[in-house]
Amino acid sequence: MVSALEVPLLLKAADSILGWFGLLRKEQKERQDAERRAIKALYVALNETLTYFRRLDHPELAKGSEKEQFERSIKTEDSLSRLWMEAAVELKDVNTELSQRCFMKGVYWTDRDSWTDEKVKIANIKLEALLVDAKALLGGE
Numbered sequence: 223m224v225s226a227l228e229v230p231l232l233l234k235a236a237d238s239i240l241g242w243f244g245l246l247r248k249e250q251k252e253r254q255d256a257e258r259r260a261i262k263a264l265y266v267a268l269n270e271t272l273t274y275f276r277r278l279d280h281p282e283l284a285k286g287s288e289k290e291q292f293e294r295s296i297k298t299e300d301s302l303s304r305l306w307m308e309a310a311v312e313l314k315d316v317n318t319e320l321s322q323r324c325f326m327k328g329v330y331w332t333d334r335d336s337w338t339d340e341k342v343k344i345a346n347i348k349l350e351a352l353l354v355d356a357k358a359l360l361g362g363e
Contacts, residue, residue: 257359260312264324264356267305271349274298303331320355323347 277283277292284292306328313321327347330337342348 256312257316260309260316261356261359263305263309263312264320264352264359267302267309267324267327268349268353268356270305271302274302275349299331299334303328306331317355317359320352320359323352323355327352 278294281289281292306324310321310324310328313324323346326345330342330345330347
């Protein structure tokens with residue numbers, strides 16, 4: 223049997239344990255939110271890059287005033303660089319190796335013409351490889 227003196231101690235211990243579980247739950251939610259932001263940033267960079275290449279690869283799809291959207295654009299490439307850098311920052315605590323590759327993809331977009339196919343391959347920043355790793359982050363090998 224618990225004495226009257228022990229009840230406050232037990233209540234305080236129970237409160238501490240509940241507080242610890244609450245903190246653990248909060249940290250877990252923050253981690254999940256960070257992972258979601260990282261995955262979203264990565265998919266935005268991937269999608270915008272794929273869309274840009276599709277327009278470059280298929281200028282015949284352009285109609286009238288859309289023609290300039292189907293030509294190479296430094297403005298678009300600067301935007302892609304920023305998107306890849308943002309993905310790198312968001313991924314930093316989620317997947318360091320992928321974060322570094324996204325950073326290199328951002329560097330790539332600052333001066334795409336200076337990158338050879340071999341340099342892209344060595345940096346492991348081909349879109350196909352990044353897509354595979356992005357899919358793996360979602361849990362779908």
